[in-house]
Amino acid sequence: MTVTTTAYRPALLVLEARARAYARTWLIPTVTTVVAPLLFLAAMGLGLGGLVDRRGAADLAGGSYLAFLAPGLLAASAMQAGVQESAWPVRLGVHWQKTYVAALTTPLAPRDLVDGHLLWVALRLLAGAAAFAVAAVVLGAADPAGAALAVGPGVLTGLAVAAPVAAWTVTLERDHRLIALIRFGVTPLFLFSGTFFPIAQLPGPLRAVAAATPLWHGVELARAAAVARPPALPAAVHLAYLAAWIVGGWLVARHTFARRLIR
Amino acid sequence: MSDVIEARGLVKRFGAFTAVDGIDVRVGRGEAFGFLGPNGAGKSSTMRMIGAVSPPTAGHLRVLGRDPATDGPAIRRRLGVVPQEDMLDTELTVAENLLIHGRYFGLPVRDLRPRIARLLDFVQLADRAGDRVEPLSGGMKRRLVIARALLNDPELLLLDEPTTGLDPQARHLVWDRLYRLKQQGVTLVLTTHYMDEAEQLCDRLVVMDAGRIVAEGSPRDLVAAHATREVLELRFPPGGRNGELAALEGIADRVEELPDRVLLYTADAERAAAAVTARGLRPDGVVVRRSTLEDVFLRLTGRSLVE
Ligand SMILES: Nc1ncnc2c1ncn2[C@@H]1O[C@H](COP(=O)(O)OP(=O)(O)OP(=O)(O)O)[C@@H](O)[C@H]1O
Ligand SMILES: [Mg+2]
Numbered sequence: 001m002t003v004t005t006t007a008y009r010p011a012l013l014v015l016e017a018r019a020r021a022y023a024r025t026w027l028i029p030t031v032t033t034v035v036a037p038l039l040f041l042a043a044m045g046l047g048l049g050g051l052v053d054r055r056g057a058a059d060l061a062g063g064s065y066l067a068f069l070a071p072g073l074l075a076a077s078a079m080q081a082g083v084q085e086s087a088w089p090v091r092l093g094v095h096w097q098k099t100y101v102a103a104l105t106t107p108l109a110p111r112d113l114v115d116g117h118l119l120w121v122a123l124r125l126l127a128g129a130a131a132f133a134v135a136a137v138v139l140g141a142a143d144p145a146g147a148a149l150a151v152g153p154g155v156l157t158g159l160a161v162a163a164p165v166a167a168w169t170v171t172l173e174r175d176h177r178l179i180a181l182i183r184f185g186v187t188p189l190f191l192f193s194g195t196f197f198p199i200a201q202l203p204g205p206l207r208a209v210a211a212a213t214p215l216w217h218g219v220e221l222a223r224a225a226a227v228a229r230p231p232a233l234p235a236a237v238h239l240a241y242l243a244a245w246i247v248g249g250w251l252v253a254r255h256t257f258a259r260r261l262i263r
Numbered sequence: 264m265s266d267v268i269e270a271r272g273l274v275k276r277f278g279a280f281t282a283v284d285g286i287d288v289r290v291g292r293g294e295a296f297g298f299l300g301p302n303g304a305g306k307s308s309t310m311r312m313i314g315a316v317s318p319p320t321a322g323h324l325r326v327l328g329r330d331p332a333t334d335g336p337a338i339r340r341r342l343g344v345v346p347q348e349d350m351l352d353t354e355l356t357v358a359e360n361l362l363i364h365g366r367y368f369g370l371p372v373r374d375l376r377p378r379i380a381r382l383l384d385f386v387q388l389a390d391r392a393g394d395r396v397e398p399l400s401g402g403m404k405r406r407l408v409i410a411r412a413l414l415n416d417p418e419l420l421l422l423d424e425p426t427t428g429l430d431p432q433a434r435h436l437v438w439d440r441l442y443r444l445k446q447q448g449v450t451l452v453l454t455t456h457y458m459d460e461a462e463q464l465c466d467r468l469v470v471m472d473a474g475r476i477v478a479e480g481s482p483r484d485l486v487a488a489h490a491t492r493e494v495l496e497l498r499f500p501p502g503g504r505n506g507e508l509a510a511l512e513g514i515a516d517r518v519e520e521l522p523d524r525v526l527l528y529t530a531d532a533e534r535a536a537a538a539v540t541a542r543g544l545r546p547d548g549v550v551v552r553r554s555t556l557e558d559v560f561l562r563l564t565g566r567s568l569v570e
Contacts, residue, residue: 010367013366013367013369014367016366017363017366017367020359020362020363020366021352021354021355021359021363024354024355024356024359025354097350097351097352097353098348098350099350099351099352101346101350102346102350102351102364102411103364103367104316105314105316105339105342105344105346106339106340106364106367106368106415107335107336107337107339107340107367107368107369108336108367109335109336262316262317262318263277263317
């Protein structure tokens with residue numbers, strides 16, 4: 001019996017492993033990352049939107065609340081998915097079942113786990129954002145071209161939180177901080193980063209905080225793409241800001257994974 | 264041919280704590296080598312360094328002729344590892360766990376499928392291939408981990424407590440499989456808390472204590488060097504032992520006091536037993552037996568093998 005190996009890239013093998021595991025247990029993660037945001041869009045956009053539109057909100061630049069909300073919600077759900085999809089698999093792989101630790105007995109290195117993990121998260125985000133975009137079109141919240149254009153900013157927003165969350169989660173030995181982050185970090189971010197209303201309505205200091213979050217930049221980009229409205233800052237600035245979080249988080253994750261797993 | 268494992272002055276520190284304190288180990292090709300030692304002795308730390316997943320703090324280490332510090336992936340490609348913890352994906356099936364792990368080696372799926380079937384046969388799990396791992400018994404999971412370690416057809420198999428938690432039948436199955444692998448030329452390195460396992464499987468072993476090697480040799484040599492030929496085991500009623508210990512003075516070469524029994528080391532245990540009776544002592548239980556590795560272990564580490 002001889003070992004035959006084909007040419008491969010280790011990170012892609014990690015990506016493949018995640019896909020194989022997902023194929024087995026896809027139902028619940030799919031429901032939480034795709035169906036839940038759609039319920040939000042229907043309830044808030046159609047229900048609440050009806051009230052808002054009747055009063056004629058000036059900030060919506062003539063469009064409907066539904067059209068305002070849809071790209072924001074696309075980015076915000078990508079942010080949420082980015083946290084969930086990044087945190088729990090890392091927790092599971094490193095601390096609970098330790099399948100990531102077992103993977104390191106093969107030729108893989110910690111950086112391959114990071115790269116493969118983030119690639120997988122990117123695919124999940126892409127699928128989630130695309131599903132959301134289709135639904136937005138069906139609900140009449142966006143035109144097809146605009147909805148398709150908003151997918152990119154959505155994926156970038158998700159990755160901008162997924163990378164630093166992976167980097168941080170691997171350093172945790174217990175759950176409580178992660179739960180605190182989700183409860184007291186993600187939820188306010190979801191509500192106050194321009195998703196449901198423009199951050200101009202926030203008081204000054206809070207506005208600065210919102211503007212520093214990756215989500216606000218993602219929302220601005222997604223909205224600019226979906227409703228052809230100029231973003232708050234030049235698009236390149238928003239993109240660069242998201243890219244900084246992605247690349248920064250990714251490099252730190254390579255470092256923290258190695259420190260936690262190689263000892 | 265060069266040694267499969269060559270370690271000199273190997274040290275592992277975690278912060279200020281020294282887990283492995285300068286050990287020398289050589290393991291030749293095809294050999295079965297064991298690490299014995301009480302909890303915390305540094306066995307797993309050593310295994311992880313050999314497995315190229317934990318960088319040594321100091322010392323010289325070569326595995327399969329290569330340096331783990333620089334050639335980790337190349338070494339791990341040729342290793343099979345049974346870690347102390349199973350580390351299985353319990354949501355997935357038995358076969359899926361193996362497929363995913365095999366893919367990490369870059370092995371093509373079409374080669375892996377028949378290999379997985381063969382390995383599941385080998386560890387007698389073929390009928391569970393499509394079952395989720397979660398409800399499997401501890402012994403089945405352990406056998407699955409052993410199958411996982413064989414996916415890449417390793418030259419060197421590192422087994423950290425391969426049979427802990429297994430029932431006697433499952434342990435014998437594992438021993439038989441490991442023996443067959445040895446016959447095929449696979450080098451085995453294992454840790455264990457079971458002296459019968461060490462005696463069954465190991466050509467040579469070391470006893471570790473507090474990060475150091477305190478004895479080395481074949482099981483038979485170790486018994487000859489560190490224990491008397493026979494042992495007399497006495498059981499006294501709980502609490503009523505103090506006077507008796509003094510009364511045993513001079514009967515044996517050495518007396519070892521355990522929580523549940525007293526061991527008398529002597530060349531002739533029958534005669535010692537007669538002497539105990541002659542002194543008017545009435546233990547609850549008397550056992551005459553030959554010395555084993557467990558006695559060596561007790562002597563060297565002051566602790567029993569299974570804690
Ligand atoms: N990652 C780590 N960080 C800090 N200390 C560690 C780490 N790994 C092991 N140790 C310590 O090193 C010592 C040796 O541990 P090791 O796991 O090598 O022992 P062992 O001989 O395998 O014990 P056991 O029989 O219980 O498995 C222990 O005191 C342990 O607490
Ligand atoms: Mg151990």
